[in-house]
Amino acid sequence: MAGKRSRAQGELEREILAILRANDLPLSGKEILEVFPGDKPAYTTLLTTLDRLRLKGDVEKVGAAARNMRFRATRTDPEHTGKAMLDRLTESSDRRASLLKFAGSLDPGDIEVLRDALIPKAPKADRNG
Amino acid sequence: MIALALTLVAYALATLAAAPLLVGRGRWRVHRPGLALTAWFAMFFSGLFAATGSLAAAVAAALDQVLDAHRDSDSVLGLLGVIALCWLGFGPLGAALFVVTERARPILLREQETRLELTELVHRLRYRTERFGDLTVGFLRYERAFACTLQGLDMDVLVSSGAASALSRAELAAVIEHERAHVDLRHGLVLRLAEVNAACLPRVRAAAEMMRSSALLVELVADDAAARRCGGAVAGALRTLGTLEGDESMLLRAMRLEQRQDAARHVEAAR
Numbered sequence: 001m002a003g004k005r006s007r008a009q010g011e012l013e014r015e016i017l018a019i020l021r022a023n024d025l026p027l028s029g030k031e032i033l034e035v036f037p038g039d040k041p042a043y044t045t046l047l048t049t050l051d052r053l054r055l056k057g058d059v060e061k062v063g064a065a066a067r068n069m070r071f072r073a074t075r076t077d078p079e080h081t082g083k084a085m086l087d088r089l090t091e092s093s094d095r096r097a098s099l100l101k102f103a104g105s106l107d108p109g110d111i112e113v114l115r116d117a118l119i120p121k122a123p124k125a126d127r128n129g
Numbered sequence: 130m131i132a133l134a135l136t137l138v139a140y141a142l143a144t145l146a147a148a149p150l151l152v153g154r155g156r157w158r159v160h161r162p163g164l165a166l167t168a169w170f171a172m173f174f175s176g177l178f179a180a181t182g183s184l185a186a187a188v189a190a191a192l193d194q195v196l197d198a199h200r201d202s203d204s205v206l207g208l209l210g211v212i213a214l215c216w217l218g219f220g221p222l223g224a225a226l227f228v229v230t231e232r233a234r235p236i237l238l239r240e241q242e243t244r245l246e247l248t249e250l251v252h253r254l255r256y257r258t259e260r261f262g263d264l265t266v267g268f269l270r271y272e273r274a275f276a277c278t279l280q281g282l283d284m285d286v287l288v289s290s291g292a293a294s295a296l297s298r299a300e301l302a303a304v305i306e307h308e309r310a311h312v313d314l315r316h317g318l319v320l321r322l323a324e325v326n327a328a329c330l331p332r333v334r335a336a337a338e339m340m341r342s343s344a345l346l347v348e349l350v351a352d353d354a355a356a357r358r359c360g361g362a363v364a365g366a367l368r369t370l371g372t373l374e375g376d377e378s379m380l381l382r383a384m385r386l387e388q389r390q391d392a393a394r395h396v397e398a399a400r
Contacts, residue, residue: 082254082270083254083270086269086271100351101276101277106344107344113158113159114378114381116156118159118381118384
């Protein structure tokens with residue numbers, strides 16, 4: 001039920017900011033509610049919180065008409081950006097020389113070499129039965 | 130002198146052709162990675178020295194000829210001939226140095242970029258720092274299993290929260306020992322050298338093979354070094370993280386260490 005759960009101060013703001021930061025495109029109030037995880041806040045509570053975030057400078061309005069009003073986060077989350085950078089680094093294959101990783105630094109050719117050396121091949125079936 | 134120059138150039142060409150055949154294939158590399166890596170680099174450096182030596186011997190032989198021809202005269206032509214030969218001889222050496230510098234530049238720039246990115250990541254995502262012996266380990270908030278090392282950071286090893294929470298204390302120590310082996314054995318330098326070599330010789334199979342093989346061999350050498358200190362915990366860590374990340378190469382590395390432990394136990398039991 002909408003707005004049933006009471007949240008700690010600032011928790012609703014953090015949840016809304018997390019949704020906006022996870023989306024590249026601006027979202028309307030209804031769209032934010034649709035993707036809201038767990039208990040959804042009341043629509044009016046959401047709009048009030050968005051307005052508070054706008055006054056703090058964390059969120060900005062996009063679109064002039066009230067019906068098309070959308071919101072987006074003004075700053076990217078440092079942690080979110082950091083994780084995106086780390087995703088890029090862990091998946092990068094052209095940095096093997098500089099980044100010595102415990103996991104994921106071998107290519108399919110290496111896997112084939114390991115498989116050949118470690119897994120005994122099954123003897124071929126006798127064609128004559 | 131000419132015979133020496135020809136012998137040296139023949140040796141240099143032979144290393145190019147033979148290295149991929151001798152060291153670039155075969156199951157023995159997986160079981161003796163340290164020996165394979167040493168053999169690769171012994172052939173690489175001896176081939177490089179032979180090529181340089183053959184050039185020097187060829188220049189010396191040509192100088193000898195020119196000096197012989199003009200030994201009894203004070204000819205200016207003779208002197209000019211000597212200078213021209215020196216330039217001709219060392220021209221290719223200069224050109225080779227220029228190519229190496231140009232090809233190494235993007236690789237070194239990429240490394241610098243990685244270091245800057247990681248430094249920033251340490252500031253953004255670090256939630257804990259811990260000493261493991263003489264190493265400083267930084268823990269990053271990141272759900273994927275990840276551990277790495279890069280020289281030039283204020284942390285020796287970085288470990289993600291995903292890896293730290295999935296591993297037991299002994300397995301975490303094993304991962305850190307694996308990274309320590311990379312640092313102590315200068316594996317960054319080994320891979321950089323192989324990468325620059327492949328960039329300088331883009332169509333040479335030996336160079337491409339050396340780069341590919343080095344990446345695998347340094348991991349296996351680091352696994353072995355960590356296993357000597359931490360025993361079965363290395364295979365345990367590889368199995369845990371390989372399962373978590375769905376990475377077959379880690380499961381195969383775990384299998385390799387387990388097979389070695391089994392073989393060692395059989396030898397021990399036979400005694």
